[in-house]
Amino acid sequence: MNASAHAQRIRKLLIANRNEIACRIQRAARTLGIQTVAVYSEADAHALHVQQADEAYCIGPAPSLESYLRIDKLIETALEAGADAIHPGYGFVSENPAFAQACVDAGITLVGPSPQAIADMADKARAKQIAQQAGLPCIPGYSEAGATTADLLAAAQRIGYPVMIKALAGGGGRGMRLVMSESEFASQLHSAQLEAKSAFNDDRVMLEKAIINPRHIEIQVLADTHGHAVHLGERDCSVQRRHQKIVEEAPSPAVDNSLRARMGEAALKLVHATGYVGAGTVEFLLDSNGDFYFIEMNTRLQVEHGVTEAITGIDLVQWQLRIASGEPLSLAQKDIALTGHAIQGRLCAEDPARDFMPQTGPVLAWQAASNARTDHALQVGGEVSPWYDSLLAKVIVHGKNRLDACQQLADALGRTTLVGFEHNGLYLQRIAQHPVFQSGNFGTSFLAQHADALLAPQNTTPHLAMLAVLLAVRPPSGHRAWPAWMSGFSSTGALERPVLLGHGDKKYALRVKSLSPQRHQVEGLPDGPVAVELPGSPAQSALVNGQAVRFQHWQQDMHQWLLLNTSPQALCASNLSLQSAAAGQDNAFQPKVKSPMSGKVTQVLVQPGDVVQPGTVLLCLEAMKMEHRITVKHAAQVEEVLVQVGEQMNVNQLMLTLKEATAPSTTESSQTTV
Numbered sequence: 001m002n003a004s005a006h007a008q009r010i011r012k013l014l015i016a017n018r019n020e021i022a023c024r025i026q027r028a029a030r031t032l033g034i035q036t037v038a039v040y041s042e043a044d045a046h047a048l049h050v051q052q053a054d055e056a057y058c059i060g061p062a063p064s065l066e067s068y069l070r071i072d073k074l075i076e077t078a079l080e081a082g083a084d085a086i087h088p089g090y091g092f093v094s095e096n097p098a099f100a101q102a103c104v105d106a107g108i109t110l111v112g113p114s115p116q117a118i119a120d121m122a123d124k125a126r127a128k129q130i131a132q133q134a135g136l137p138c139i140p141g142y143s144e145a146g147a148t149t150a151d152l153l154a155a156a157q158r159i160g161y162p163v164m165i166k167a168l169a170g171g172g173g174r175g176m177r178l179v180m181s182e183s184e185f186a187s188q189l190h191s192a193q194l195e196a197k198s199a200f201n202d203d204r205v206m207l208e209k210a211i212i213n214p215r216h217i218e219i220q221v222l223a224d225t226h227g228h229a230v231h232l233g234e235r236d237c238s239v240q241r242r243h244q245k246i247v248e249e250a251p252s253p254a255v256d257n258s259l260r261a262r263m264g265e266a267a268l269k270l271v272h273a274t275g276y277v278g279a280g281t282v283e284f285l286l287d288s289n290g291d292f293y294f295i296e297m298n299t300r301l302q303v304e305h306g307v308t309e310a311i312t313g314i315d316l317v318q319w320q321l322r323i324a325s326g327e328p329l330s331l332a333q334k335d336i337a338l339t340g341h342a343i344q345g346r347l348c349a350e351d352p353a354r355d356f357m358p359q360t361g362p363v364l365a366w367q368a369a370s371n372a373r374t375d376h377a378l379q380v381g382g383e384v385s386p387w388y389d390s391l392l393a394k395v396i397v398h399g400k401n402r403l404d405a406c407q408q409l410a411d412a413l414g415r416t417t418l419v420g421f422e423h424n425g426l427y428l429q430r431i432a433q434h435p436v437f438q439s440g441n442f443g444t445s446f447l448a449q450h451a452d453a454l455l456a457p458q459n460t461t462p463h464l465a466m467l468a469v470l471l472a473v474r475p476p477s478g479h480r481a482w483p484a485w486m487s488g489f490s491s492t493g494a495l496e497r498p499v500l501l502g503h504g505d506k507k508y509a510l511r512v513k514s515l516s517p518q519r520h521q522v523e524g525l526p527d528g529p530v531a532v533e534l535p536g537s538p539a540q541s542a543l544v545n546g547q548a549v550r551f552q553h554w555q556q557d558m559h560q561w562l563l564l565n566t567s568p569q570a571l572c573a574s575n576l577s578l579q580s581a582a583a584g585q586d587n588a589f590q591p592k593v594k595s596p597m598s599g600k601v602t603q604v605l606v607q608p609g610d611v612v613q614p615g616t617v618l619l620c621l622e623a624m625k626m627e628h629r630i631t632v633k634h635a636a637q638v639e640e641v642l643v644q645v646g647e648q649m650n651v652n653q654l655m656l657t658l659k660e661a662t663a664p665s666t667t668e669s670s671q672t673t674v
Helices: 021-032 049-052 071-081 099-104 115-122 124-133 148-160 183-201 255-275 305-312 316-324 402-414 425-433 435-439 462-474
Strands: 010-017 034-042 057-062 086-087 163-167 177-180 205-209 215-223 230-240 244-250 278-284 292-298 343-349 365-367 373-376 391-399 417-419 496-503 504-514 518-524 530-533 541-544 547-556 559-564 571-575 593-595 599-604 617-623 626-631 636-641 654-660
Touching: 010 049, 010 071, 021 034, 021 049, 021 316, 021 373, 034 049, 034 071, 071 099, 086 244, 086 316, 099 115, 099 177, 115 124, 115 255, 115 292, 124 255, 124 292, 148 183, 148 205, 163 183, 163 305, 177 183, 183 205, 183 599, 183 626, 230 305, 230 559, 244 305, 244 425, 244 547, 255 278, 255 292, 278 316, 305 316, 305 343, 305 373, 305 391, 316 530, 343 402, 343 425, 343 518, 391 402, 391 425, 402 425, 402 435, 417 559, 425 435, 462 496, 462 530, 462 541, 462 547, 496 541, 547 593, 599 626, 617 654
Parallel strands: 010 034, 010 086, 034 057
Antiparallel strands: 163 177, 163 205, 215 230, 215 278, 230 244, 244 343, 278 292, 343 391, 365 417, 373 391, 496 504, 496 571, 504 518, 518 530, 530 541, 541 547, 547 559, 559 571, 593 654, 599 617, 617 626, 636 654
């Protein structure tokens, strides 16, 4: 049993987490009359969860290893604040048995299961053994303590490819790699171990037979300290990228009442076998034959808990707190009904057009949709830093049926305004609108199979035309050389004003011709001339090629952001009009390799004098818990290496210098190229 078995009602709760989940727990605690204590790193000093707490304490510098993962600081702060309980949220220390034990030792109630239950389920090999003993179906695999690379390779040969490499000490897709053949086993093992070491400080891995394109189904459970447990149905988390969940829903379109009952029964067997207390999730893979296999148990609240709350009407966080206070569950299995359909989209600071590279920057504009539940901690003037996970907000809708929920999610994403850095809002909207997703007939390969449609370039012509006119007719304050009413005219007719815009890796040399104070023509775009009619007042409406649009425009130094009502994604372009024209061609050789993001160097794979071919990986960066490979676009010779493993990079920081070499051919790469 955990410390809550003999706990009294919680009076003061320390939340050992940050961002949206800390705010979510605060809301539940306030409803129950519980005071909240926030902790924060130096990077989060002005964060929303800090502002909304009754008390807040700084626990260290920005790196999570020096703050949110410091068990000693968390316990020390809880004691100093007089907190009688700690809620770990998800991530960080939420599935760390050492933290759970530290709470017990300090006499603090952990809102969660016992240290033993966490330890049993955190070790994937041990969890699988317990699950098998409890009668749950499991996937064939290999998980021996102290296994060498040779042992793992031999085991993979016995199991048969494809195999899945999984970190023993963690979950959430970290340290997980799909290996299709023996030729790629060593490199994928090395990559998985590096990521596992970084995420969990433990590079041990296990192997499992890979089930290709299954559905990822998880069962939500609640268990009290009095031996009573229920399940709240399933969530379908099959929409995944790199084993990271992107869109989650409840119930699953692939699960009927009979299958739900069998999966729920299996999940409760594991709950009773482990003496589990609190909210937890038992995860399964469901194959095309309707057979399911246990993969892991998450001994914490899930990111996607909101969709279960929507269809059951049960507040999971409140029940976590009530169970930790020793209350018995008043829920009976027969009384739990699933109503309608709920879907969640994870809004993340990552750029789908650049292989989902993590993004950082200021929040210039933020407005949650009024027709959805949005769990977030965003605020205008805040900053998205490189130190933590890229998840910013969860957009949750609840419809009368699945198609209604799909349509609601697409609409809500279109009504969500987030400006200041690239994000995946349009990508999520395209998922919600995709006919295969709406059909409900898909597996975990959905995103990869439909990548061309989901990642198709956005039509930027209206945005670029509007920006060109705005910069020519309404230039930034102090940049106008003549009165507005004279702009673009001469005694001999309309003048063409040049506007040079940079977007992505392309430059657009545009010409704006004002036909009247309101009517303009933009030339130089790939699709031909664009007519823009802009009211003389600062009204945020216009006609672009005769189509009515509403727009919002922000300026951030030389960057211009434009959001049209036709898309949830604002376009960012650089105003290069005052820059020298001798900037080189888009595909020209670049001798300087600069960091495309803020992140930590995890591998340096070249040294001065090396000759590299197109597609060669130069180094690897870790940002927002994900590894990113920096590759070279042209044949080159390495001149200088200016970074070392462990060094923290800033955006555009110089890392390597190259000199051009002749390449026999060009290859494609899905990685970041320089």
